[in-house]
Amino acid sequence: MTSSILLVDDHDIVRQGMAALLSTSGDFTIAGEAADGKAAIAAARDTQPDLIMLDLLMPRMDGVSAIRSLRTVCPAAQVVILTSSEDDELAFAAIEAGAHGFLLKSMSGTELLLAIRRILCDEVVIHPAITQRILKTVRAIRQPEHNPFAPLSERELDILRVLAEGASNARLAETFSISIKTVKSHVSSILAKLHLADRTEAVAFAWRHGLMGDG
Template sequence: MSTTILIADDHAVVREGIRGLLRLDPRFVIVGEAADGETATDIAREHAPDVVLLDLMMPGIGGVAATRAIKAASPRTHIMILTSSNDDELAFAAIEAGAQSFLLKSMRGENLLQAIHYASIGESTMHPSIARRILSAVQQRNQPAADPFGELTERELDVLRRLAEGGSNAKIAAHLGITEKTVKAHLGNVMSKLQLSDRTAAVAFAWREGLMARRAS
């Protein structure tokens, strides 16, 4: 029985390498390729692939938001994150968004093929280092803690929430009825207060710390 697969990575050479590897196993059928999150979501909606090999660091809505969108479009699809990023927050956010497997691109080809086979029968695979960090993060989250967003204003929360949903500065500004300059200022305040380095870290933090599960005001 064939396993249908979608490859989503913004680097053509990576997609080519994965494509060549998958062709070594006749059980795997590639139904599409995507260079950004939006295209990956569209293809998943059309083909409902058994497995999506998804990079986290892609243009557009990014890997975390794409994971959530793909799971909404095709709930039965097994999303396998295949990335070179060691960002703990991003990994945790992707898993909370619905990713079922998380692997590093440095893994051996035969191990990737085996992991895809496991995914096709509903079993998850986690890179050991990622699994350890996620376990540690879960244990820390079980400890009573102050509201991680307590220092943010309601407007800053609105801006962060829209950013985490995949909004550009222009889209956030249009939705909230403010200027792009104001959006940038709010994001600067958010990252300063939360001690985050960039937009990607802000998105990951919002998902990981539960902001997206809160009811928007």
């Protein structure tokens, strides 16, 4: 079964190149294309793709501004930033807004296809080149006098830390030597205790409050 992808970039040549790469893999179909955030929202509403891949810097509406609207009009889709920008503030803003991945155009075709497959398996993928920059951002804004993770047990905290690295349920089960059913139970408990809607919000919460710098 193929996954449908909506391509959003203000450069025609980038969209054409991505479409060619994705089409040759045999795993993906192109649901549509758009040249800016506003056009992307309309296209996503009409096509309901499995994944939306968009640039950060575009006319009319940038990628970060479009993410929340895209998640509203197409809630089942994975939203992924693909950009040449390594700006840490924009990267953090994209994850905060609900992006399931932050990828760089400097990646090879093989790396990009692998990242897309991981994201479609419900992992959150952040390019290693910007991970340390995001860490510096969250450390700068964290509030040490308040522990936002207090409701969690030690096991749940450990699971959240690995989850925030983009781990799938299968990887969590392997890491902690527990069943996938138990993993799902832990994740559901974490979401409930922290009043979060989904795994993407959990990842953003962990990064925002500096959990990744505590390990």
